[in-house]
Amino acid sequence: MLLLLLLLVSPLLALSINQEGLFLQRVKQGFDDPTGALSNWNDRDDTPCNWYGVTCDPETRTVNSLDLSNTYITGPFPTLLCRLHDLHSLSLFNNSINSTLPADISTCQSLEHLNLGQNLLTGALPSTLADMPNLRYLDFTGNNFSGDIPESFGRFRRLEVLSLVGNLMDGTLPPFLGNISTLKQLNLSYNPFAPSRIPPELGNLTSLEILWLTQCNLVGPIPDSLGRLKRLTDLDLALNYLHGPIPSSLTGLSSVVQIELYNNSLSGGLPAGMRNLTALRLFDASTNELDGTIPDELCQLPLESLNLYENRFEGKLPESIADSPNLYELRLFQNRLSGVLPKDLGKKSPLLWVDISYNQFSGAIPASLCAKGVLEELLLIHNSFSGEIPASLSECSSLTRVRLGNNQLSGEVPAGFWGLPRVHLLELANNLFSGQIAKTIASASSLQLLIILKNSFSGTIPDEVGGLENLVDFSGSDNQFSGPLPASIVNLRQLGKLDLHNNKLSGELPSGIHTWKKLNMLNLRNNGFSGNIPEEIGTLSNLNYLDLSENRFSGVIPDGLQNLKLNEFNFSNNRLSGDIPPLYANKIYRDNFLGNPGLCGDLDGLCNGRGEAKNWDYVWVLRCIFILAAAVLIVGVGWFYWKYRSFKKAKRAIDKSKWTLMSFHKLGFSEYEILDCLDEDNVIGSGASGKVYKAVLSNGEAVAVKKLWGGSNKGNESDDVEKGQIQDGFEAEVDTLGKIRHKNIVKLWCCCTTKECKLLVYEYMPNGSLGDLLHSNKGGLLDWPTRYKIAVDAAEGLSYLHHDCVPPIVHRDVKSNNILLDGDFGARVADFGVAKVVDTTGKGPKSMSVIAGSCGYIAPEYAYTLRVNEKSDIYSFGVVILELVTGRLPVDHEFGEDLVKWVCTTLDQKGVDHVLDPKLDSCFKEEICKVLNIGILCTSPLPINRPSMRRVVKMLQDVGGENQPKPVKKDGKLSPYYHEDASDQGGVV
Structure with missing residues (x-):
């Protein structure tokens, strides 16, 4: 009888276990699994307990945990998982879970841990989440949730962790969160909340350990009630608009380890009583309006990181800072601190990063x-330090960045200091140093930037410099170097800039400089070089700045220099002779050849040999007239044919039944409603690929419709090429905008196609393009705050493409006409017809067959090498910044000069006041000049000198009182992080 009972019960047990496996099999069918992570979910197994990511209770053998993090699965959230009644933990972190989160997720009544971070979820947060009675951990970081935080969240019974970091929540920060008495972590950072005060009710969360509210659009003062959070270990209120003093109640946070208040508008001095913060390790109140002195009681704490940069602190740095046993980071740059540094600074502290520049x-x-x-x-630039470099620093082999420029340091640089093995940036500019570059520089194997200009260095440049195989920038101008360039210098194959002007160098240029394939700038002005200008210079395809003036060069100017794409060049005041290469025999280059009596050309001030030239000019004029007449004829015929084709196409009735609709968002309209608006009266723009219409829908909303003509009609070869380009542009636009989501990227609602026509339907931008508005008679609408906002918005959009898309996307046609403005002048990056993804295989930038982009915006190296990478976009965006600052077009057709060249020349010759747009209010001059610096940095001729778009966003936000977010903290633990020093932001103006 017992045996018979077991036989009857065992099938029921097997059925129970198989039922959970069946649920999981159905979940698997709902996912796209590109990497095969779920390949071992075999429906022939008796139990799912051995499947990937599945954990079962050891006694009941029921599924209690499912972890499919980082598996690249795609699909909607499977509420079927809620049928696993013993499921306590569910993590789908870092996948592509999409769509909205269903309200019936609350049926997962056993869940204690729910992690859906770093996915593609959209819509509102379900209010039913609070109905999950056992939920302790809720993480929705890095999704696209929007709207308000549901009021029901105040009813969570056991919730300990609530993380909504990096979403699109745009309501206000609600006070009812103060009702979740069990909460230990509240992480709401990086959401575009409506301007909100910090609710004083948060002071009721007496169990709270982490309060992370970075970049939440917070305004007003910091409430005193936060001082009641006695268990708080991490307080992060950075990147907001908080003002007023730091409340003294914060000094009662006896457990706090990190306080981060950077990038606000806090004022006044640091509160008294900071000695009570005995657990404090990191204090960052940088980029505020704090003043007074740095209190001694703060420096007596066991700090690991102290950041007070970009404030108004005065006085001396307390001696007690030298006694801090754990201090690894000290950043005090851009204050008004004075006096001498504590002589024992670093003696007891494991200092990693010291930046006290601009004091x-x-x-x-x-x-x-x-x-x-x-x-x-070690960053000490722009102070008044004097004396010699301590010999002890020449033994500091851990150094990677050294900037001592713009001080009053003197004497000879210690020999060992030249040869520090890990230093990649060594800047000693604008001091009083003397002596020679020591031969020990041969040991500086990591050196990339050697900036020693404006000193009194002398002697010859040693041969060992030629062994610095990573050297990119050698700036040694305004010294007293003598003798010839070492022959070994041609071995610097990474060299991008060689600037040795205003020295006493002599001799001939060494042979073999054709190896400088990456050289962008060569400035040897005002030396004593002699001999011929080497033909090899004509092979340096990346060279766009060449200055050999005020030397003793002789012979002819090599014709091979015509192969270069030079933006700046100067051969004046030498001993050159013969004919000027035809490409440069133009009056606009006249000043670049003066002072060479032997040079010949039909230019005023040079020798005359004009008889043949005049005859040649006469023939040339006749040829031009003939070519112009032929061009007019061809254009006329083409125009007539185009009008004829347009007329024929307009006569065709649109067969609505043949349209195919592909949507990328939830639509409130049909394709037929769009087609009914394609009337000539609704045209708002046109281009080479088609027309743009404004379509007002039945619900009163407007969309923009781009109509591209293409199809398979037979035509000549040029028609086929044009159609192919339109097709490529259409596919690039759909492939790019159909996948990405960002507030500063124009939204593509859908596309409609037939055999002959393609439509792209975008969100309508009522203020049109930045280019049209800025350069029209409506430019006065764009005051400086509006222009600044546009720059930040566009930069964030491009930063998203470069850094947050996988793989990254290069726009390739960044310009003011492709930056569209909504009703509030919010900017969106548009027109992705030539966008390309970046090669992430490690094979280097991909070469394009043709140049994409617009005149005035194309980076110099892109025009010559056709290499696609993010640096090309950064150059183009730099031009947009210069447009915003100057109000000028990217190319001045009257003078034939591009904007970048004009800005640099005008700054040098006339000063900044002649560069800024006169329509801008002078009260913003300081801020405008900082943005101008960023634009100049972005348009650096050398790509390596251009910052990343993420860095550009940070610099722009720095100007306006914001900053780039720090890395996401893990479990609230303190970890060192990196700030680039202010001096890296450029100083052109």
Whole structure:
């Protein structure tokens, strides 16, 4: 009888286990699994307990945990999982779970841990989430949830962690969150909330350990009630608009380890009583309006990181900072601090990063800075330090970045200092140094930038410099170097800039400079070089700045220089002779050849040999007339044919039944409603590929419709090429905008296609393009705050393409006409017809067959090499910034000069006041000049000198009182992070 009972019960047990496996099999069918992560989910198994990501209770053998993080699965959230009644933990972190989160997720009554971070979920947060009685951990970081935080969230019974970081929540920060008494972590950072005050009710969360509200559009003062959070270990209120003093109640947070208040508008001094913060390790109140002195009681704490840069602190740095045993980061740049540094600074501290640039410090550099042997960055530029570089620093082999420029340092640089093995940036510019470059520089194997201009260095440049195989920039102008360039210098195959003007160098240029394939700038002005200009210079395809003026070069100017695409060149005041190469025999280049009595050309001030030239000019004029007449005839015929084709196409009735609709968002209209609006009266723009219509829908909303003509009609070869280009542009637009979602990228609602016509339907931007508005008589509408907002918006859109898309996307046609403006002048990047994804296989930038982009915006290296990478977009965006600052077109057709060249020339010759748009209010001059600096940095001729778009966003936000977010903290633990020093932001103006 017992045996018979077991036989009857065992099938029921098997059925129970198989039922969970059946549920999981149905979940698998609802996912797209490109990497095969779920390949071992075999329906022939008796139990799912051995499947990937599945964990079962060891006793009941029921599924209690499912972790499919980082598996690249795609599809909607499977509420079928809620039928696994013992499922306590569910993690689908970092996948492509899409659509909205269904309200019936609340049926997962057993869930305690729910992690859906880093997915593609959209819509509102379900209010039913609060009905899950056991939920303790809720993480929706990095999705696209929007709207308000549901009021029901105040009813969570056991919730300990609530993380909504990096979504699109745009309601206000609600006070009812203060009712979740069990909460230990509240992470709401990086959401575009409506301007909100910090609710004082958050002070009721007495169990709270982490309060992370970075970049939440917070305004007003910091409430005193936060001082009641006695268990708080991490307080992060950075990147907001908080003002007023730092409340003294915060000094009662006895457990706090990190306080981050950077990039607000806090004012006044640091509160008294900071000695009570005995657990404090990181204090960052940088980029505020704080003043007074740095209190001694703060420096007596066991700090690991102290960031007070970009404030108004005065006075001396307390001596007690030298006694801090754990201090690894000290950043105080851009204040008004003065006096000498504590002589024992670094003696007891494992200093990694020291940046005290842009202050008024004086005296000697402490010899103990690298006493622990771990110092990596030493940034002291723009102070009044004097004396010699301490010999102890020449033994600091951990150094990677050294910037001592713009001080009053003197004497010879220690020999070992030249040869530090890990330094990649060594800047000693604008000091009083003397002596030679030591031969020990041969040991500086990592050196990339050697900037030693404006000193009194002398002697010859040693042969060992030629062994620095990573050297990109050698700037040694305005010194007293003598003798010839070392022959080994041609071995610098990575060299992009060689600037040695205003020295006493002599001799001939060494042979073999054809190896400088990456050279972008060669400036040897005002030396004593002699001999011929080497033919090899004509092979340097990336060279666009060449200045050999005020030397003793002789012979002819090589014709091979015509192969170069030079933006700047100068051969004046030498001993050159013969004919000027025909490409440069133009009056606009006249000043570049003066002072060479032997040069011949039909230019005023040069020798005359004009008889033959005049005859040649006469023949040339006749040829031009003939070519012009032929061009007019061809254009006329083409125009007539185009009008005829347009007329024929307009006569064709649109067969609505043949249209195919592909939508990328939930639509409130049909394709027929769009087609009814394609009337000539609704045309708002036109281009080479088609027309743009404004379509007003039945619900009163407007959309923009781009109509591209194409199809398979037979035609000549040029028609086929044109159709192919339109097809490529259509596919690129759909492939790009159909996949990406960002507030600063124009939204593509849908596309409609037939055999002969293609339509792209976008969100309508009532203020048109930035180019049209800026350069029309409506330019006065764009005051400086509006222009600044447009720059930030567009930069964030491009940063998303470069850094957040996988693989990254290069726009390739960034220009003011492709930046559209909504009703509030919010900017969207548009027109992705020539966009390309970036090669991430490690094979380097991909070569294009033709140049994409618009005149005035194309980066110099792109025009010559056809290489596609993000640096090309950054150059183009730099031109847009210059347009916003100057109000000028990217190319001045009257003078034949591009905007970048005009800005640099005018700044140099006339000053910044002649560059800025006179329509802008002068009260913003300081801010405008900072943005101008960013534009100049982005348009650097050398791509390596251009910042990344992520860095551009940070610099722009710095100007307006915001900053780039720090890396996401893991579990609230303190970790070192990196700030680039302010001096890296450029200083052209």
